[in-house]
Amino acid sequence: MNLNPKIFDKDVEQVPIRKGFGEGLVLAAEKNKNVVGLCADLTESTMMHLFKNKFPERFVEIGVAEQNLASVASGMSAMGKIPFISSYAMFSPGRNWEQIRTTICYNDRKVIIAGSHAGVSVGPDGGTHQAVEDIAITRVIPNITIISPCDAIEAKKATLACLDVKTPVYLRLAREKTPVITTDETPFIVGKAQIFYEANKALLKKERIDVGIIATGSLVFKAIMVARNLEKKGIAANVLNLSTIKPLDTEAILNLAKEAGAIVTVEEHQIAGGMGSAVAEFLAGSFPVPIEFIGVQNKFGQSGTPDELIEHYGMGETHIMKAVERVVGRK
Amino acid sequence: MSLTETQVIYLEEKANLIRQSIIEMLLEAKSGHSAGPLDMSDIFSALYFHILRHKADEPTWSERDRLVLSNGHICPVLYATMAHSGYFPVSELKTLRKFGSRLQGHPHREFLPMLENSSGPLGSGLSQAVGMAIADRMDNGKVNKKFIYCLLGDGELDEGQNWEAFMLGAKEKLGNLIAIVDRNNIQIDGFTDDIMPISPLFDKFKSFNWHVQEIDGHNMCSIETAIETAKAVSDKPSIIIAHTVPGRGVSYMEGRYEWHGTPPGISNVEGAPDKAKQGEVALEDLRTLHGRITSEHK
16 A cells, blocks of 8 residues: 555654645646636635635635635536535535535536545634534435545645536535645545555464444554554554545455454544445445444533543544454444 | 617527427427516527627537526527527427426436536525636636626526626626526515515616626617627626516517416416417417517517
8 A cells, every 4th residue: 555654653753634625626626727716715724825826817715705705616517627615514515405406416527626624633723613413414315425634644635636527516624733644655446445554463373353444534544553552452453544534445444344244433523424324324224234433422522632632532543443343342 | 789670580580490499399298387488589689699709519519608597497489499400309398397208397418418407496696607717717817708698587586696796796896797687576485576576777787897788688689789889898897777567579478477387288377378279379369470579660
């Protein structure tokens, strides 16, 4: 997979995932002259300023008006542009859900919706700014692709890859610095999940793994750390990086469920309706196995440091570890 | 450039044909909106048969003017006008709202790709038109090669998103954008003044830095002159407040908000003939007029 060789070092490099979006958008704009950027008064925080500085004539400042943001982009798409719109996930796709549903997806106008500051790790801004419902509300819309990159490098590749996606895209981004897991050489294909950690079965003297951990976004790193630590306890766990949440890579999920016989899903989102729900919907109908879900449990966020909040809402490494032990016990 | 009397009569006769089709479609569908489609028939006739640069046999012609219908519920007038313009057979109009029809209850591009936009949920058409106008400006600079038209209802102005779009349109100085508001004073629950007073519209739009005109929305010469005036404004977007009579052309519907979301033939409404007779009376009213619009021929 050509992952970052320093991933297990204490001083592993940390970069905000949203920065990868900003850099990827510049690359996309260099590659295709129809790329335009629209922002709702959060140009620097969503890292769209990198694009704005380089292509000012292709940038539109919408002001604090996310509903307009979505529908103006739809109109630009109708004229042959490839609009990328950015704001915080809570406002886009939060505030403007119906405009995304009707004027973008139903209208079949390709727009890339970059929602930054997803998850509770937004931190001190508090619960109003922490989107933990955004996957649920977007994945129920037909004709949309949802990508949730695990680090800045994957975010850069995902942003560039949006050029070739046929449908509208929701690109889920996080604010905080996140350990860099991948490298420029790590493959990335929209719709393909990849095993990012493979248990050492020979060392553990096992023919099959005990559990499959399916993680997305900023928590993929923690899932990898947990899988590595589980080996010390004699548990073999593989970690699948599910960067595309819609359409689901059902083949990769099925293979993992068949080999492991138990699944833990890990996401910085409400358990209800999130990535774990998508996995469960699929497995319930094709290959039912015990599943444990790591995510926010029917609560709103609050102010705090990202680490405090991840722990408080039950998404820390200890929580993932316990979920693995529970699910293995249910086999 | 104003219309000749022959042109006026031609456009009025087209409007009358459109109105007859609207009634026939609604009678067949047994659901849908009556008042708005009827009162916008004159403007649709003027647009499709005189003003718009478009090609019915090449709907995707890239240099066409764009027409964004924001208040999608008045789509019977859009479908009827497109059919009479040659986009699809007039006989297809009777499939309105039926399963499998290209003519969905509210416009949907997936079923009828020649539409510029899908609509129904109110308040988002003007934003799309603003986006189209910005994109056109990016490609063609300030030379107006094509115009983006957006048709809005007055009740629809209750939606806040419109006002986001009004601000952006003025900020971007979109001289290639022309909006037309159907000021028929009704919405589903009643008269706009009772449901949500939106007056003074002229002053509101002017204060949002748009070029504003008010016209009689049933007078072909006024419609044509106002649009030509709007086209000549290069440094700001234009809006035309078209005063119309809801249900125009059908005597028992005129001026009554009850016909906003009701088709003829399914319910007894005060002041209207028995429901079994409503279709017949409406068509009789329209055929008697023969395209005569009183403001033109007195």
